[in-house]
Amino acid sequence: MDVATVIGLVLGILVVCAPILLAGALPAFVDVPSMILVIGGMMCAVMIHFSLPQFLGIFSVIKKTFLVRVPVPGEIVQQMINFAAISRRDGALALEEQIRKVDNKFVVKGLQMLVDGQEEDAVRDMMSLEIQNIQERHNQGKRILDFMGAAAPAFGMIGTLIGLVQMLQNLNDPSQIGQGMAVALLTTFYGAVLANLIFIPLAGKLSVYSKAEILAMEMTVEGICAISRGENPTVVREKLQSFVSPAKREEVKATV
Numbered sequence: 001m002d003v004a005t006v007i008g009l010v011l012g013i014l015v016v017c018a019p020i021l022l023a024g025a026l027p028a029f030v031d032v033p034s035m036i037l038v039i040g041g042m043m044c045a046v047m048i049h050f051s052l053p054q055f056l057g058i059f060s061v062i063k064k065t066f067l068v069r070v071p072v073p074g075e076i077v078q079q080m081i082n083f084a085a086i087s088r089r090d091g092a093l094a095l096e097e098q099i100r101k102v103d104n105k106f107v108v109k110g111l112q113m114l115v116d117g118q119e120e121d122a123v124r125d126m127m128s129l130e131i132q133n134i135q136e137r138h139n140q141g142k143r144i145l146d147f148m149g150a151a152a153p154a155f156g157m158i159g160t161l162i163g164l165v166q167m168l169q170n171l172n173d174p175s176q177i178g179q180g181m182a183v184a185l186l187t188t189f190y191g192a193v194l195a196n197l198i199f200i201p202l203a204g205k206l207s208v209y210s211k212a213e214i215l216a217m218e219m220t221v222e223g224i225c226a227i228s229r230g231e232n233p234t235v236v237r238e239k240l241q242s243f244v245s246p247a248k249r250e251e252v253k254a255t256v
Helices: 003-022 032-049 052-056 058-067 073-090 092-099 105-115 120-168 174-228 233-241 246-252
Strands: none
Touching: 003 058, 003 174, 032 052, 032 120, 032 174, 052 058, 058 120, 058 174, 073 092, 073 105, 073 174, 073 233, 092 105, 092 174, 105 120, 105 174, 120 174, 174 233
């Protein structure tokens, strides 16, 4: 679980709610019809904009922003060095035993292609194609969250306009104007909070995770291809460390 996402979300809710609670104005900020309009309208817009399977996958997309484990470059480098050493010492067929010890399906796929005797070009093409497809799925999830971040404030504004129309119809009763204006503005408040505290930040976090995962997969592809060429573990290490900024290469320093 990503602790930063959880802490940021909890603290963000506290920061928004604290002034309301300290002022003792919580009941004034609770309006069920406004919530229904903002949340319901946003979800309907998402359903219209995306296909039904994409819409039903919203919760899966949100879950990934909390539960995805970010790949560690140092672990990938060390793993590829170990595979390179085994391949040079015992041959590519010896990697078949390692497949049962690996829980990363992408790495398993690459090792299996080496064991099957696939050429480097075939390995690179197949694994690069999978990276492209995964990247597209990630982008689709980000587009959904971005759209929700745009739709929530829009429906908040729609609710405000509805409230203003209803308020203007009761101008003959000045005592109702202040209360009507407050209720009208609540939908804008709900939409702004949902967009800027939840959906837009989650879309950004999903993008960060996606880039980290794609980088890890690209490192894996280069490592597998280097092993298929029979390169020694030291060369494999130097190639994979080039994916990391010079300032952080000491952190991913792997032993040969």
